[in-house]
Amino acid sequence: xxxxxxxxLLLGCSAFIALPAFAETTISFRxxxxxxxVIEAAIDAxxxxxxxxxxxxxxxxxxxxxxxxLREAAVGTGPDIVHIAFVWPLEMGSAGALLPLNDLIxxxxxxxxxxxxxxxxxxxxxxxNIFALPWTADTWTLVYMxxxxxxxxxDVPKTWDDLQAASRAVTEKTGKVGFGFPxxxxxxxxxxxxxxxxxxxxxxxxxxxxGNGGFQVGVDVASLADSFKFFxxxxxxxxxxxxxxxxGGLADxxxxxxxxxxxxxxxxxxxxxxxxxxxxYQEKSGSSDxxxxxxxxxxxxxxxxxxxxxxxxxxxxxxxxxxxxxxxIQFLISTExxxxxLTAQFPASKSALAALEYPAGLEGxxxxxxxxxTWGAYANGKTPIGTMWSExxxxxxxxxxxxxxxxxxxxxxIDTINDMLNG
Amino acid sequence: MLSYSKDQRKFVLLMLxxxxxxxxxxxxxxxxxxxKNSFTDLSLLGLRExxxxxxxxxxxxxxxxxxxxxxxxxxxxxxxxxxxxxxLVLGFAIALFIExxxxxxxxxxxxxxxxxxxxxATPDIVAVTxxxxxxxxxxxxxxxxxxxxxxxxxxxxFLGDPSYVWPAVITIIxxxxxxxxxxxxxxxxxxxxxxxxxxxxxxxAKSWTKFWHVTFPHALPALAVLGLLTTIWTxxxxxxxxxxxxxxxxxxSNVLATEVYLQAFVNFKLGLSSAIGTFMxxxxxxxxxxxxxxxxxxxxxxxx
Numbered sequence: 001x002x003x004x005x006x007x008x009l010l011l012g013c014s015a016f017i018a019l020p021a022f023a024e025t026t027i028s029f030r031x032x033x034x035x036x037x038v039i040e041a042a043i044d045a046x047x048x049x050x051x052x053x054x055x056x057x058x059x060x061x062x063x064x065x066x067x068x069x070l071r072e073a074a075v076g077t078g079p080d081i082v083h084i085a086f087v088w089p090l091e092m093g094s095a096g097a098l099l100p101l102n103d104l105i106x107x108x109x110x111x112x113x114x115x116x117x118x119x120x121x122x123x124x125x126x127x128x129n130i131f132a133l134p135w136t137a138d139t140w141t142l143v144y145m146x147x148x149x150x151x152x153x154x155d156v157p158k159t160w161d162d163l164q165a166a167s168r169a170v171t172e173k174t175g176k177v178g179f180g181f182p183x184x185x186x187x188x189x190x191x192x193x194x195x196x197x198x199x200x201x202x203x204x205x206x207x208x209x210x211g212n213g214g215f216q217v218g219v220d221v222a223s224l225a226d227s228f229k230f231f232x233x234x235x236x237x238x239x240x241x242x243x244x245x246x247x248g249g250l251a252d253x254x255x256x257x258x259x260x261x262x263x264x265x266x267x268x269x270x271x272x273x274x275x276x277x278x279x280x281y282q283e284k285s286g287s288s289d290x291x292x293x294x295x296x297x298x299x300x301x302x303x304x305x306x307x308x309x310x311x312x313x314x315x316x317x318x319x320x321x322x323x324x325x326x327x328x329i330q331f332l333i334s335t336e337x338x339x340x341x342l343t344a345q346f347p348a349s350k351s352a353l354a355a356l357e358y359p360a361g362l363e364g365x366x367x368x369x370x371x372x373x374t375w376g377a378y379a380n381g382k383t384p385i386g387t388m389w390s391e392x393x394x395x396x397x398x399x400x401x402x403x404x405x406x407x408x409x410x411x412x413x414i415d416t417i418n419d420m421l422n423g
Numbered sequence: 424m425l426s427y428s429k430d431q432r433k434f435v436l437l438m439l440x441x442x443x444x445x446x447x448x449x450x451x452x453x454x455x456x457x458x459k460n461s462f463t464d465l466s467l468l469g470l471r472e473x474x475x476x477x478x479x480x481x482x483x484x485x486x487x488x489x490x491x492x493x494x495x496x497x498x499x500x501x502x503x504x505x506x507x508x509x510x511l512v513l514g515f516a517i518a519l520f521i522e523x524x525x526x527x528x529x530x531x532x533x534x535x536x537x538x539x540x541x542x543x544a545t546p547d548i549v550a551v552t553x554x555x556x557x558x559x560x561x562x563x564x565x566x567x568x569x570x571x572x573x574x575x576x577x578x579x580x581f582l583g584d585p586s587y588v589w590p591a592v593i594t595i596i597x598x599x600x601x602x603x604x605x606x607x608x609x610x611x612x613x614x615x616x617x618x619x620x621x622x623x624x625x626x627x628a629k630s631w632t633k634f635w636h637v638t639f640p641h642a643l644p645a646l647a648v649l650g651l652l653t654t655i656w657t658x659x660x661x662x663x664x665x666x667x668x669x670x671x672x673x674x675x676s677n678v679l680a681t682e683v684y685l686q687a688f689v690n691f692k693l694g695l696s697s698a699i700g701t702f703m704x705x706x707x708x709x710x711x712x713x714x715x716x717x718x719x720x721x722x723x724x725x726x727x
């Protein structure tokens with residue numbers, strides 16, 4: 001009996017001592033894009049290579065992810081790794097929600113070097129703290145349906161004015177949608193992107209550096225009103241159906257349906273949406289043909305400038321497993337990850353983008369990416385981009401329903417941004 | 424009158440203590456915290472540091488903002504007054520129909536009561552998504568039928584045209600909110616003593632007279648309580664307005680609840696958002712006190 005007791009005690013002690021050797025560290029990764037199965041497969045591969053690290057996948061919609069993480073981080077919770085938009089790292093870093101990655105980068109490296117990433121100015125603050133690593137890259141460009149252009153007898157537009165004329169001609173000659181875009185209120189991001197592209201293409205910006213370390217509005221009322229009016233003129237006979245005023249965004253039911261059904265000539269969309277449109281068309285038609293083509297953004301007086309968008313990966317400042325989390329991030333930014341798993345998105349590294357071959361229908365993104373700019377001053381000023389985006393959508397909506405003239409809306413938006421920049 | 428010993432009173436207090444504690448923890452404390460935040464410039468990006476004391480600045484900013492007056496009007500008139508009135512009238516009418524002799528004779532009372540429950544069994548997100556499809560300007564069934572029958576030449580953008588957006592939103596809210604009115608009123612109508620109708624019949628009373636002098640007075644207490652509850656629930660409604668119009672087009676259908684969300688989670692101004700929340704609570708409280716004191720207690724006190 002005594003021997004049995006000793007044996008049991010010995011076994012118990014051995015198990016206790018051996019436990020840490022087999023212990024798994026569990027980290028959580030909150031991923032917001034709509035293809036979790038790709039990430040689940042990648043996690044399986046990562047866990048096979050790293051049996052001591054267990055990765056739990058969390059999901060949330062993009063619409064809620066920013067505020068949810070800020071709330072969680074403020075009270076010491078939240079996932080270890082977060083999937084965030086390009087313009088969020090600095091605000092999240094300054095709020096104390098993201099861990100500065102400098103030590104981890106110095107110790108473990110970061111892909112082909114931090115400077116090989118695009119949009120590093122959106123990840124690194126003025127004090128040199130790096131709050132996230134750029135992961136995927138995208139921009140918006142013009143996707144069109146050649147068959148509809150042919151039917152209407154119009155050419156691929158080169159300038160914004162060409163686009164307006166072509167859109168109107170498509171609707172007049174075919175009854176189809178010309179340049180269709182969601183034109184709803186504050187919750188719609190499309191007016192924000194369109195307005196900025198038009199402003200940048202004509203040498204203006206809503207926010208710019210003032211040369212003294214501060215920020216200022218970079219457009220006058222007349223020019224901003226012209227841009228508002230330019231897009232408002234598309235409504236109805238200009239080629240964008242009035243019904244699109246009720247659409248909440250590109251994800252809204254009905255937003256891209258006319259394009260997929262061959263009833264729309266032009267759309268300005270990011271690459272994941274273009275790919276989804278191609279896939280939906282192929283599924284509907286049962287053919288592998290790519291019905292769309294894409295080209296660079298229409299130009300204004302200084303070119304055709306879109307935004308350099310994309311996603312970054314950051315580590316929660318509350319994470320107790322920063323090393324393991326960084327190891328997983330290294331796996332996610334690797335070349336193998338993009339070739340084996342996330343093939344539908346473009347990596348956010350300069351060298352990878354330069355070597356990329358763009359598939360049929362997406363060739364326009366290859367043309368546009370060199371002409372894309374980062375949000376830069378927009379992200380560094382005091383005004384949250386989400387606020388400006390919401391205000392822009394609301395002012396645009398106010399013009400469309402006749403509540404304000406383009407000049408009144410422009411003045412109101414400039415006043416709001418000025419107040420926030422100086423507040 | 425019953426009298427209680429000191430020990431019995433202590434016991435009752437002790438038993439009530441957990442309920443008081445829960446109310447204080449989950450209602451009173453958040454309310455005080457919200458009121459405190461409304462006097463600060465707290466931002467969603469500054470949750471760790473907290474906000475700086477700004478006194479009445481948030482309230483002054485609200486009341487000096489002409490857009491805010493429009494938001495208050497939208498909330499009080501369109502969202503609350505119009506939608507609650509329609510629901511009460513329509514709900515009462517449907518309840519009268521369900522409890523009518525004709526429906527009873529046809530043995531349809533139970534199936535109709537169950538049918539009336541259907542909107543309640545539908546999740547909000549599903550309901551709004553389906554209604555958005557119904558109202559869609561391009562493929563919506565209403566537009567298709569109106570065009571097909573020749574009533575209109577161009578589709579109507581129900582959720583994007585200022586002339587139609589409130590009627591469309593109110594339609595969604597009324598559809599969702601009718602079941603509670605119908606079922607409660609149907610239950611209230613069942614409590615009306617049958618012998619009163621028999622007496623009225625003997626006196627030769629017409630249908631309208633029976634309704635006005637027998638049915639309506641008995642239904643009124645239930646209607647009054649429903650009026651109070653529905654008003655408060657609707658006044659705070661966020662989901663239907665936000666999901667159907669996102670407070671647009673522009674700010675056309677913005678209401679207090681959506682403004683709270685916009686200021687807190689789009690503009691990140693938690694202090695200002697808290698001030699709007701406090702203002703909403705104060706308005707609801709004032710309405711509740713006036714309504715209960717002067718409408719419910721004084722007018723129908725004898726019936727309740």
